[in-house]
Amino acid sequence: MVKEALKGRDFLSVNDVTNEEFEFLMDYGIELKKQQKSGCCEPILKGKTLGMIFHKSSTRTRVSFEVGMVQLGGYPLVLNANELQLGRGETIADTAMVLSRYIDGIMIRTYSHASVEELAEYADIPVINGLTDLLHPCQILADLMTVKEHKGELKGLKMAYVGDGNNIANSLLNGCTKVGMDLAVVTPPGYEPNAKIYETALKIASETGSKITLTTDIKEGVEGADVIYTDVWASMGQEAEREARIKIFKDYQVNSEVLKIAKPDVSVLHCLPAYREEEITSEVMDGPHSIIFDQAENRLHAQKALLACLL
Ligand code: CP
Ligand code: NVA
DSSP states (O other): OHHHHHTTOOBSSGGGSOHHHHHHHHHHHHHHHHHHHTTOOOOTTTTOEEEEEESSOOSHHHHHHHHHHHHTTOEEEEEEGGGSGGGGTOOHHHHHHHHHHHOSEEEEEOSOHHHHHHHHHHOSSOEEEOOOSSOOHHHHHHHHHHHHHHHSOOTTOEEEEESOOSHHHHHHHHHHHHHTOEEEEEOOTTOOOOHHHHHHHHHHHHHHTOOEEEESOHHHHHTTOSEEEEOOSSOTTOGGGHHHHHHHTGGGOBOHHHHHHSOTTOEEEEOSOOOBTTTBOHHHHTSTTBOHHHHHHHHHHHHHHHHHHHO
């Protein structure tokens, strides 16, 4: 039922799916992971093609979508943005209408979220957001699936996100409120997540029972956390600010002292890529609390669930 309802839809934001659909996608990802580990993978997407447009670098998103399509029996087509006519001024709308005549879905990673919304408006096929400056919904699907695998129930857990109020922080506001998790977003003053997304999260939280807090105080945010999550201090497109941000964010590093403030069995997440010894120490990244590489692996399984449903 839920699977059928997702067919043909876009996934530009975690909020494009209902709470029930989001839970289904995580559970289906866990199921597809089991199937793959036991050596069986049904060719659910035989004959289907996914076009993938990249305006920014990628390791995990590109490889996990590409391998995911192959494992599902479909065909992944990487479309480098600078090789498309899009780079020479063909409109997003025309590109969307043309691609809809050839392929069965589009995954796009770009800067402007509005461009992805425009692509989805003109495409007749599902459009998946593979990261914009605003959101990274596929990442959060895999992240919460990983926490569910490690901790069981998500509802009632507390996550502390420490760092920049970026696309990951914004999508975590959407995701945690959806599953009833508490979320404390800890940032330096002036680096808070998107105000509109925060307002929406507060509304959804009042329905699902999540407690959402924004703070600049790392101790207050991390106290009692079941999960600590961090991300780079300068995202793609902000390279020129990196040196300045290293100074601004220096007290927001996830290290062994910060872990001591959280619950003894705290798990640590990072969407990767990481700048080791900046936002996170190697001691934590490679230590016993880190579930970071399970998280990276789960991009594959969670997105296979997404592709199998949408396409
Ligand atoms: N986490 C993530 O999206 O990684 P990539 O930038 O390597 O795709
Ligand atoms: N916030 C980071 C996430 C990378 C997966 C960026 O946008 O570069």
